[in-house]
Amino acid sequence: MKRYRNGEIWDFEHEMPVSRDGSDVILGLDGGTTSTVCICMPIIPFSHNLPDPLPVLARAVAGCSNHNSVGETAARETLEQVMADALSKSGSNRSAVRAVCLAVSGVNHPTDQQRILNWLRDIFPRHIRLYVQNDAVAALASGTMGKLHGCVLIAGTGTIAYGFTEDGREARAAGAGPILGDWGSGYGIAAQALTAVVRAYDGRGSHTTLTSSILQTLGLSSPDELIGWTYSDPSWARIAALVPVVVSCAEAGDQVANQILLDSVQELASSVKAVVQRLGLCGEEGKDSFPLVMVGGVLEANKRWDIGKEVINCISKDYPGALPIRPKVEPAVGAALLAWNFFMRESHKEGYKS
8 A cells, every 4th residue: 555645643553463363344424514524343244133122333524524624634634644543543543444435425427436546556455346426326325224225315404305216226306505596495495594584674574573582592682783794604514504593593483484494395305306306206197105304403303493403394294105214323434334335245255255
């Protein structure tokens, strides 16, 4: 293997000899705009039933690894550091790794995948199997326990719908970021609420309790102060943090807030429907069953105004076979299970034994 320019990250390996007996591991990474998580798991013997709980050897966390947000150099350093941390915590090194699945936001095109694969090949020995996916794929796998079939809807700060057929076809909808219209996302909901406050203040929109609630939350005294607050730091997560305020106003009967949430439900449902239709997940008659994995803070059922439940209801009207799944494991574990599934499938013919 090559010594990467940040080789000092791997200096721990010189002091940590790893036994070759039963030490084989896989790495699963979930890299997002907010944080990056790496899971190190042992190679699980191939069977139809995965152990419960899954044998996680180590978990490491780092910052943003989306190259569109922090640049390619910083993203690579974050990914390399979090992998090194996970291996160090597990008492392993790169010689014990058999497969890596890196699922990271910002991987939107084959050129993104190839660029990251080339970088990973500089870090790991040639025989290690490497897989690069969008982070939505790991989220899907966290609900299906490593199987690429069905559709995932992520609605947190951003939103995306991503689906796979059992024969490997894939499709996505949304996920292009707030500027290009991810209106069902946390950012989209909160941005529309801020816009509604400004519109009400200057007479272009209806009166709304969003005004007093948002101003109180932000410690502001007048709607015109929202301009300075917003543009002083227009980060997506900072704006999206206002979603609970919108939900509370909607629950209290505010019509403007209710309409914003209803619109978000339609947007999120339309993303799923687009993926389902393009892939034919519902079958020719539209009634076949398929997994629908639901991930993200916007979809969590912690309020009376349950956005996730309303999205499911909207989808089920057209596709009654949708089987909603709330994952019991985090996306990084889903990435590790993908690595395991890919590795075991490709190694089965070679007679691999753990």
